[in-house]
Amino acid sequence: MDAAIAFLISPPAVLLISLLFEGIDRKIHARMQKRIGPPVTQPFYDLIKLFSKERIVPITASARVFETMPMIAAAVSLLGASILLSNILSGSSVIGDLILVMYLLAMSSVALMIGGSASGNPYGVVGFSRKMSMMIAYEIPMFIAIISVAFGSSPSLAINNIIRFQISLGLPLAASRPSMALAAATFLLCMPAAASVVPFDIPEAKTEIIYGFLIEYGGPYLALAKIAKAVSNFALTLLASAVFLYVPLLLGENVLLNLGISLSLCLIESLLIMFVTITVPRTVLARLKIGQAFKFYWMLPLILSISSIILSSVGL
Amino acid sequence: MKSPWIFHLNTGSCNGCDIEIVAAFTPRYDLERFGCLLVGSPRHADVLLVTGPVTRQMLPRLIRVYEQIPEPKVVVAVGTCASSGSPFLGSEMVEGPVDRIIPVDAYIVGCPPRPEAIARGIIMAVMSKFR
């Protein structure tokens, strides 16, 4: 597909799919709790309602930062996800888009966090400091895993080069070498923290600090924050499925040539990844404390990612 | 409107209504299937559920929470205490019932009302306000 067309259609597609994913996540979560749960289209209803509500900026907030940051967060994560999807669609290899996507997704949470702490609410400040520590905890292993992938494949920092490398290998990257398997494991372990769900929803814990930095956001601002979260969750799952486990290649040539089928396979796979890394942990686990989460991330995923980068540098 | 988000405020209730509101979200009744969510911050809410006869200390808080909820909003008085102040009426410490302080859109009476009644009350209040 032509790159320009791909980039034009991907933002609405990303928005649609990521909200649908959120709806599916909520439905499965409810079913696992013996509940009927909201309809799959519920996130759309939520957004429509939130956009039609009054805008309130607290007196204590520094208004400009408070107002702009949700927009930046939503825009940035939408941009990151669109770049990811359009590059997969068009097949064009832009060097460095892997790092760019990761950077944009991290930036969207930073923007939200700054906006929330500008609200002047003490819970917002606590949420800010918690999110800060959490990001230090999970972003480092996650980035090391990505760098290890860049080392280990062709080597390249372009998403499409990695996909082509997997096709030429005939195997998903995670199954090709031990170092890549470790990198994939690290990435998947960091997913719940990046998506900020239980057990790592510490910065937004409802019963402790009342959504942390989201506490003062309401109406359209909250809608933008929700979009930022849903889109970046989707982008992370899509990234994991494209870079580590590009499954369509296992079904042979004719699937790979048909863009629609391979893309929908990829989406189904990212849905599965979302189920495993987001829905299941948030259903079956309790929330950890910030110290415990920090310890967890600097023990297991960090060791995994560092050993993965060492192994990949020696060619294993 | 298909996603009424609910903020629950206890203004001196006996817990009976509060646990029935929470019970309305548990598997047997599951209010979330109508898109309802129990939120923790009034900024996120559309529906304010008030339980209790509004004690003197909670009066300023009730007004503040009401003002913090962005428009358009619905106020539902849950339980006989909130609707009419019933057993506590005449106490010097009680400023209620709720409609003496803020405009109320729906009353759910009962001591405490059953979760089904609470669900129906919320849905009807939202439907009539947003039609």
Added chain:
Amino acid sequence: MVVKRSTERTEKEVEYTRLRIPFGPVHPALKEPVLLRISVRGEEIIDVDMTLGHVHRGIESLAEGRNLIQTLYLIERICGICSHSHTTCFIQALEEIGSIIPSERALYLRTLIFEMERIHSHLLLLGVMAYEIGFDTLFMFTWHVREKILDLFEKITGNRIHHAMNTIGGVRWDLTSQMAGEVKAYMREIEKSTKYIHSAFTDGTVEKRICNLGVLDYNDAIKLCVVGPTARGSGVNIDVRKDHPYAAYDELKGDFSVITRKDGDVYARTEVRIFEVFESINIIKAILDRLPNGSIRPEENVFRIMKRIPEGEAVSLVEAPRGELLYFVKTDGKGGLIRLKVRTPTFSNLLSLKRMLVGCEIADIPVIVASIDPCLSCTNRVTIINQEKGKSKVIDMDSLRRMVRRKWMRR
């Protein structure tokens, strides 16, 4: 000079790094309002201050203007979770004043509802604990189990929350043999589910959140006069049911034991509650096996009994789900009250919160607060003795009620 400046700076630094967080009165972790003013440095709590009275409704002063039956319904609304404990305690005091002895069957039925209420209250708390640590699925499961108990309440008494079971000299509803069978079957189910809940509470992430947290050791527990499961979690062996048996507990003494744990942390208090559910199930089974026959109340017309109660005063004790509940009742001999004083368990337990919270993290606040099972609607009652009656002349709802009250008094 130099020394002085340096100390000044450290004090300033302390003030600067200290963040004051109001926890409540409106907070999603608390279903009832209480205000904890918490000072934190980073995540660590360095000081706690407590403000009560948000749920103060003046119940004691209201009771003094009403007759005994009206008061019975009023004090049932002190708390929605332990309403039966409140009425039992009140009625015991009245029965002592009027030397009315309820029939055996009535006492057994009172005890049955009492223990069912304990199961309901403990399951509710376990669910809330799970909710506080972010484990929504366990919360949903526990409350789903609790619905079964509420079904039983509805079958026996007609109500889910405020049972209105007690009346002076007995109980209002009888238990048919068919109901007894159903209760037994439900108890088996609940026992199975509670075992599952126990295993969930010993699971990895849950254990990490609640073990070695909010420790209250034996000496502190004695010094702070805590009661109920909070005291028993710290190794203090007190239980009104054993120490001063009331209702049918004297005959059921052999059917249950007092659960104590030595650790004094949140986990110990939770475990005490889980095992008390099993003990309550044992008591209920024993009650159903040995339920005596007979009438459930001396007379249909409660007002005639009410009028028979002379002037007098009495103190009554029961073991509510949260601990020892004390009532002081002074009647005027005309079917009214001169003085009512209620001392609820949460009031005794609340002060221990400061000891538990200092040194913990912000994330622990809801867990520790929930672990003493605070029932704040019970706690907030201060008496106002000045009561001006019948001042207004406009007939509003207030004066209408007063007229109704007087009419009842005249009977």
